[in-house]
Amino acid sequence: MTLNTRVILICSGKGGVGKTTLTANLGISLASKGSPTxxxxxxxxxxxxxxxxxxxxxxxxxxxxVLEETCRLDQALVKHKQEPNLSLLPAGNPRMLDWLKxxxxxxxxxxxxxxxxxxxxxxxxxxxxxxxxxxxxxxxxIIVTNPEVSAVRDADRVIGLLNxxxxxxxxxxxxxxxxxxxESQEMLSIEDVTEILALPLLGLVLEDEQVIVSTNRGEPLTxxxxxxxxxxxYSNIAARLKGEDIPLIDHSKEGSGLRDKFRRLMQTKIx
Amino acid sequence: xxxxxxxxxxxxRHPASASKARERLQLVLAHxxxxxxxxxxxxxxxxxxxxxxxxVEIDLEGGxxxxxxxxxxxxxxANLPIKRTLSGEIKIKEQTTKETVSSAIxxxxx
Numbered sequence: 019m020t021l022n023t024r025v026i027l028i029c030s031g032k033g034g035v036g037k038t039t040l041t042a043n044l045g046i047s048l049a050s051k052g053s054p055t056x057x058x059x060x061x062x063x064x065x066x067x068x069x070x071x072x073x074x075x076x077x078x079x080x081x082x083x084v085l086e087e088t089c090r091l092d093q094a095l096v097k098h099k100q101e102p103n104l105s106l107l108p109a110g111n112p113r114m115l116d117w118l119k120x121x122x123x124x125x126x127x128x129x130x131x132x133x134x135x136x137x138x139x140x141x142x143x144x145x146x147x148x149x150x151x152x153x154x155x156x157x158x159x160i161i162v163t164n165p166e167v168s169a170v171r172d173a174d175r176v177i178g179l180l181n182x183x184x185x186x187x188x189x190x191x192x193x194x195x196x197x198x199x200x201e202s203q204e205m206l207s208i209e210d211v212t213e214i215l216a217l218p219l220l221g222l223v224l225e226d227e228q229v230i231v232s233t234n235r236g237e238p239l240t241x242x243x244x245x246x247x248x249x250x251x252y253s254n255i256a257a258r259l260k261g262e263d264i265p266l267i268d269h270s271k272e273g274s275g276l277r278d279k280f281r282r283l284m285q286t287k288i289x
Numbered sequence: 290x291x292x293x294x295x296x297x298x299x300x301x302r303h304p305a306s307a308s309k310a311r312e313r314l315q316l317v318l319a320h321x322x323x324x325x326x327x328x329x330x331x332x333x334x335x336x337x338x339x340x341x342x343x344x345v346e347i348d349l350e351g352g353x354x355x356x357x358x359x360x361x362x363x364x365x366x367a368n369l370p371i372k373r374t375l376s377g378e379i380k381i382k383e384q385t386t387k388e389t390v391s392s393a394i395x396x397x398x399x
Contacts, residue, residue, distance in 0.1 A: 167310050167317075174318050177361075203293055203305035210311050214318065216361040284293040 023131035026138050026259075027156035027185065031172030033143030035164050036193040039229060039238075040252070041140040042070040047240040047256035048136050049103035056095070056134040060123070060152040061142035062110035071098065072236025073106050080108045081126045082118075091129050100241060105134070120154030127155035136259075145179060153180065159188045160220060165195060165206040174215055189220035191255060196225045221255035222266060223248050319356040322363045330356070337367060346372040 028041045038061075045057040058081075059067040068074040079094035095105040107130065110118060130137045139156055142148035159180050163173040173190075180188050192211055199205035212219050226248035232239045239249035240256075247267075254264045294304050320326065325333075334354040341347055348370040357366050 167314050170314055171317060171321065175321060178322065200307075203291065203307040206307050206310050206314075210307065214311070214314055284291065284296070286292055 021131065021133070021135055023134060024136050024259075025127055025131065025155065025157045026136065027141055027152055027159040027180075028138055028162060029141035029149065029152070029159060029176055029180075030143065030162040030169070031145065031176040032163075032169045035162050035169050036223070037143075037162050038066050038070055038140050039233065040160070040162055040191060040193065040223070040255075041067060041138050042238045043240045043249075043252035044256050044259070045071075045104050045136075045138055046098075046101055046238045047253050048138075048259065049098070049101045050240070051256060051260060052103065053135040053260070054103050054133065055136040055138065056105050056107060056130045057138045057140060058127070058130065059106065059108045059140050060148060061140055062108060062118070063142065063148065065108055065111070067140050068096075068106060068108060069236060070233055070238060071104075071106055073098065074236070077106075077108055080110045081122070082110045084129070085122055085125060118151055120151050123151045123155040145176060149176075149179075153183050153185065156185055159185045160191055161188060161215070161217065162191045162193050163211065163215070164193055165200070165208075165211055167206075170206065170211055170214060177215060177217065188217060190215060190217040191220050192222040194225045195222045219266070220258055221251060223251040223255075224267065315358060319358045319363055322358065322361075323356060323365075325356070330354070338369070341369055348372055 028037050028044075030037050041057055045055050049055045057067060057071075059065045061067075062080070068077055073096050076096050079089045081094065083089045084091050084094045095107055098104040098106070107126070109123070109126070127137055127139070139152050141152040161173050161177060161180075163169045177188060190212060192208060195208070196205055200207050208219070208222060224247040226246050228239060228244060228246040229248050232242070232244070238252075239246060240252050251267055254267065257264050290308070291305075294308060297304050320330075337354060338347065338349065338352060351370045352368065354365065354367045357364050
C-alpha cells in the first residue's frame with residue numbers, strides 16, 4: 019500500500035499557546051472524516067497529548083522501545099477507543115531524555131507513514147533539540163500563535179527556522195481569538211498577525227471555556243460532537259487541511275444594527 | 290490610524306493598545322530577523338556615513354539608516370541627503386532647489 023502521507027509539524031515557539039489542544043482536536047477531526055491519523059507526541063520531556071486525548075492510562079511502550087526493537091510499532095501505538103482511526107504514539111518518557119536524535123525521529127515517522135494518511139507531530143516549545151528532532155521528520159507545518167506580542171514574536175523566530183529547513187507549506191492557526199477585544203482594538207487583529215508573519219491563514223480558533231472543560235475530561239471537543247465555537251473552528255481547520263473550501267468563521271458576527279455599523283466605522287483605517 | 294484612535298486622541302485618552310502592539314512588534318521583529326542589536330545598527334550607521342562621506346558631502350543631520358520589513362524581507366534603508374559631491378558638482382534634494390541652483394552657478398563661475 020502506498021499512501022501519500024502528510025507529515026505535519028504543529029509548532030509555536032512559545033509554550034502554552036495551544037499546540038497540544040490543536041493536535042488532539044485535529045487528530046480526532048481528521049480521523050472522524052475517515053483518514054487514518056497518527057498523532058506523535060514529540061514533547062516527551064513534558065508530554066501531555068496522552069492526557070488531552072484521555073489515553074494516559076493506556077501507554078505501555080513508546081517510540082524508544084520500537085526503535086530498540088523490544089516491541090513492534092503496533093504494540094506501541096495506542097488506538098483511541100471511540101475513534102479507532104486515530105492512534106497516539108508517545109516519542110518517549112521523561113526518564114529517557116537524551117536518547118532521541120533527528121535520525122530516530124525520521125525513522126519513526128517513516129514507519130508511521132506506511133500506515134497512516136496523516137501524521138501530526140506535536141512539537142515541544144522552544145527552538146532547541148526537541149524542536150530540531152521534530153523538524154527533521156516533518157514535511158509541512160502549522161504554526162499556532164495567539165494575538166499577543168510575545169507569541170507572535172516567537173512564532174516569527176520559528177517560521178525563520180522552518181524556512182531554512184525547507185519546510186513547506188507553513189500555515190498559520192490563530193488561537194484564542196477574542197472578537198470583542200479585536201473590535202475595540204485592544205487585541206492584535208487577524209490581519210495584523212497574518213501581515214506581520216506573512217503566512218497564509220489556515221484558520222482561527224475562538225477563545226472558548228469549553229476547551230478547559232474538555233481537557234478536564236480528556237475528551238477533545240471534536241470527539242464529542244460539540245457545537246461550541248472552538249469545536250467548530252477545529253473541525254473547519256481539519257476540513258481545510260483536507261482541501262475543502264470552508265470560509266473563515268464570522269468572528270465579528272457583523273450585524274446590521276446601528277451599534278454594529280458604528281463599531282465598524284470606528285475600526286475604519288484612515289491612514 | 291483609525292477613527293477610534295483619533296477620537297481617543299481628541300479626548301486625551303490612551304490610544305487602543307493594538308496599534309501599540311503592532312508598532313512594537315514590527316520594530317522588534319526587524320531586529321530579530323537580522324540579528325542586529327540597536328548598538329550594532331548604530332555602529333553600522335556610523336561606518337556607512339563615514340564611507341559615504343569620503344565621496345560626497347552629506348547632510349549628517351538629515352540622514353537616517355533604518356531597518357524596514359515587508360513580507361518577511363528586511364531591507365536596510367539608508368536615506369542620506371547629499372549636499373554636494375567632492376568633485377564640486379552639486380546635487381539634489383527637491384525642497385532646496387533654489388539654493389542648489391544658485392550655488393551651482395557660483396560653483397561654475399569659480
